[in-house]
Amino acid sequence: MESSLCSSSGSQNWSSIAVSRRSSGYGLSESPMPKVVGFPHQNRVVSLHVQRSRTAVATKSLGRRKLQRTVAFAPSSPLLFPSPPSASFKTAASQTLAQNDDGDGMVEQQRIDPLTPIEQASIEGSLRPPSSGESTVSITVVGASGDLAKKKIFPALFALFYEGCLPKHFTIFGYARSKMTDEELRNMICGNLSCRISQRESCDDKMKYFLSKCFYHSGQYNSDADFKQLDNKLKMHEKDRLANRLFYLSIPPNIFIDVARCVSHSSASTQGWTRVIVEKPFGRDSESSAELTRGLTQFLTEEQIYRIDHYLGKELVENLSVLRFSNLVFEPLWSRQYIRNVQFLFSEDFGTEGRGGYFDNYGIIRDIMQNHLLQMLALFAMEPPVTLDAEDVRNEKVKVLRSMRKLHLEDTVLGQYKCQMRGNVRIPGYTEDKTVPSNSITPTFAAAALFIDNARWDGVPFLMKAGKALHNRRTEIRVQFRHVPGNLYKWSFGADLDQATNELVIRVQPDESIYLKINNKIPGLGMRLDRSNLNLQFANRYSEEIPDAYERLLLDAIEGERRLFIRSDELDAAWAIFTPLLKELETRKVAPELYPYGSRGPIGAYYLAAKYNMRWGDMNLEARS
Numbered sequence: 001m002e003s004s005l006c007s008s009s010g011s012q013n014w015s016s017i018a019v020s021r022r023s024s025g026y027g028l029s030e031s032p033m034p035k036v037v038g039f040p041h042q043n044r045v046v047s048l049h050v051q052r053s054r055t056a057v058a059t060k061s062l063g064r065r066k067l068q069r070t071v072a073f074a075p076s077s078p079l080l081f082p083s084p085p086s087a088s089f090k091t092a093a094s095q096t097l098a099q100n101d102d103g104d105g106m107v108e109q110q111r112i113d114p115l116t117p118i119e120q121a122s123i124e125g126s127l128r129p130p131s132s133g134e135s136t137v138s139i140t141v142v143g144a145s146g147d148l149a150k151k152k153i154f155p156a157l158f159a160l161f162y163e164g165c166l167p168k169h170f171t172i173f174g175y176a177r178s179k180m181t182d183e184e185l186r187n188m189i190c191g192n193l194s195c196r197i198s199q200r201e202s203c204d205d206k207m208k209y210f211l212s213k214c215f216y217h218s219g220q221y222n223s224d225a226d227f228k229q230l231d232n233k234l235k236m237h238e239k240d241r242l243a244n245r246l247f248y249l250s251i252p253p254n255i256f257i258d259v260a261r262c263v264s265h266s267s268a269s270t271q272g273w274t275r276v277i278v279e280k281p282f283g284r285d286s287e288s289s290a291e292l293t294r295g296l297t298q299f300l301t302e303e304q305i306y307r308i309d310h311y312l313g314k315e316l317v318e319n320l321s322v323l324r325f326s327n328l329v330f331e332p333l334w335s336r337q338y339i340r341n342v343q344f345l346f347s348e349d350f351g352t353e354g355r356g357g358y359f360d361n362y363g364i365i366r367d368i369m370q371n372h373l374l375q376m377l378a379l380f381a382m383e384p385p386v387t388l389d390a391e392d393v394r395n396e397k398v399k400v401l402r403s404m405r406k407l408h409l410e411d412t413v414l415g416q417y418k419c420q421m422r423g424n425v426r427i428p429g430y431t432e433d434k435t436v437p438s439n440s441i442t443p444t445f446a447a448a449a450l451f452i453d454n455a456r457w458d459g460v461p462f463l464m465k466a467g468k469a470l471h472n473r474r475t476e477i478r479v480q481f482r483h484v485p486g487n488l489y490k491w492s493f494g495a496d497l498d499q500a501t502n503e504l505v506i507r508v509q510p511d512e513s514i515y516l517k518i519n520n521k522i523p524g525l526g527m528r529l530d531r532s533n534l535n536l537q538f539a540n541r542y543s544e545e546i547p548d549a550y551e552r553l554l555l556d557a558i559e560g561e562r563r564l565f566i567r568s569d570e571l572d573a574a575w576a577i578f579t580p581l582l583k584e585l586e587t588r589k590v591a592p593e594l595y596p597y598g599s600r601g602p603i604g605a606y607y608l609a610a611k612y613n614m615r616w617g618d619m620n621l622e623a624r625s
């Protein structure tokens with residue numbers, strides 16, 4: 001159980017990897033006192049803080065969730081968690097380093113990179129171990145006065161604290177230009193905090209304690225002096241402990257680079273790690289995305305940048321690989337041989353209310369398809385990774401994204417919602433939003449047919465559909481299987497054999513579930529067939545509350561687990577698929593088809609599916625609940 005994992009005794013000891021050029025790379029568990037190991041690495045020193053930690057045991061090969069699984073199977077096995085680790089483990093870790101020194105292209109290239117200020121500081125700092133032997137994590141939410149911070153980030157941090165997943169020593173800072181006292185920040189946060197339904201004990205006490213660890217600093221986003229003041233405040237809280245710092249950039253993208261510079265120059269940890277979570281949008285197309293990456297990497301290493309896509313933190317997206325790779329009934333079917341098409345569906349039953357200013361500059365393709373749906377597609381379609389390590393998984397994602405055909409207009413349908421009457425109430429259309437230009441042609445709906453030109457998926461349409469102001473709120477992956485060859489019961493389906501195809505539905509939200517549509521005999525003396533669902537509904541099966549995506553991702557960032565964050569080459573590959581279409585839309589000023597608020601979207605989407613001889617799974621009668 002996740003909750004028991006975080007609450008268990010080891011949760012307050014943290015591993016710290018100071019200047020490792022590779023993210024989840026090297027972790028050793030040794031003694032209660034942190035040690036600093038310096039590795040001469042040609043002209044530079046790569047150093048590791050080696051500290052007693054449950055998570056630090058073999059960090060490279062055992063991620064948190066792998067540990068979790070191990071705990072679940074053998075909770076009391078002393079062999080699984082040797083403490084201190086065996087000599088053989090230490091040797092294995094040293095060999096990893098030696099191998100990297102010798103032949104690894106990535107490290108080779110890094111040898112000639114100049115050190116960033118953060119690295120320089122960290123390297124210098126790492127030669128001065130902290131005197132107390134303890135470590136602390138400081139989390140600064142930049143853009144703390146904003147919507148995302150209020151609704152998602154602070155509540156997720158509290159949930160982690162509530163579950164015992166934050167280390168013993170932690171401090172949370174809000175940073176933004178708005179003037180606010182610590183108390184005002186706490187008042188702003190507290191309305192959105194909630195305790196897990198399953199375990200409400202000491203809820204009020206925990207909230208009070210958590211709020212007492214939250215502080216606020218007001219400053220400009222481009223002011224080194226303001227970030228230096230933040231640094232001083234952080235130091236007061238960190239005392240003489242080894243300080244690790246996480247910055248969450250919950251701000252508009254045009255100020256990402258200013259903040260990265262200020263963090264790097266004025267607020268980076270000089271001893272422990274410094275990591276920066278960056279929110280989407282990561283650019284508007286291939287060029288602007290590459291420019292953003294170039295800007296950020298002037299001040300941060302790629303390993304310090306955690307590009308967040310909150311869909312990767314959703315329970316059923318995380319479950320996708322488990323479903324596929326650990327079930328014999330699915331794994332062999334996962335190819336063009338058995339799968340006819342795959343659909344990635346996103347719908348919201350509300351418009352862009354309140355976010356029209358942001359949205360109009362991006363549109364639904366950039367807001368949902370290029371990131372959330374494409375990330376799910378990559379996880380769905382990638383080849384089996386060598387291990388579940390971040391780099392192995394991300395390598396496979398990059399490969400499958402690079403095998404995808406570039407998207408063009410003829411395989412796309414665009415829509416924009418218009419006003420609709422509900423009884424006597426008039427629900428305004430997109431362009432009636434005051435923050436949206438009245439002649440905007442930004443799509444609030446899009447459907448697209450994508451293809452992966454590799455051996456596994458050749459010819460299989462991967463359809464995406466995403467829209468705002470539709471009839472329901474739902475995110476799903478639908479896998480439609482091929483017809484059964486020579487189906488003995490085909491007479492019972494009439495002319496429409498499509499009625500008989502098996503369909504696997506992974507409902508990401510709401511009402512998380514996985515169900516498989518099968519053909520079944522209706523009980524009785526006759527022979528009548530019926531479509532039924534083998535249904536795994538999470539709410540019925542599991543009593544645990546499903547954690548919010550931001551909880552998982554924040555915890556991963558604190559632990560240095562990078563698997564669910566987007567690497568820069570992955571981002572490049574993702575933009576390469578959509579940029580030609582986005583350019584085409586801009587130059588040709590393609591007008592979207594209007595659809596009424598609360599409807600099922602433009603009719604054009606049906607024709608797109610028909611072009612590939614398929615139907616949208618969410619349009620079947622049985623999917624209409």
Ligand SMILES: NC(=O)C1=CN([C@@H]2O[C@H](COP(=O)(O)OP(=O)(O)OC[C@H]3O[C@@H](n4cnc5c(N)ncnc54)[C@H](OP(=O)(O)O)[C@@H]3O)[C@@H](O)[C@H]2O)C=CC1
Binds near residue numbers: 145148221250280
């Ligand atoms: N809200 C959501 O659901 C999602 C948001 N995102 C992304 O997360 C980030 C934060 O989202 P959200 O909280 O909604 O954003 P906000 O627009 O609320 O911005 C956050 C804070 O940034 C500061 N800010 C806003 N505009 C500017 C500006 N032009 N120049 C300088 N500072 C500015 C404001 O703080 P102050 O004035 O106090 O400095 C504001 O409180 C954005 O990048 C967004 O795209 C991603 C996914 C979902």
Ligand SMILES: O=C1O[C@H](COP(=O)(O)O)[C@@H](O)[C@H](O)[C@H]1O
Binds near residue numbers: 310348368
């Ligand atoms: O990133 C975004 O996601 C939300 C939808 O997230 P969900 O977790 O509520 O499904 C979307 O509303 C927003 O437009 C987009 O920027």
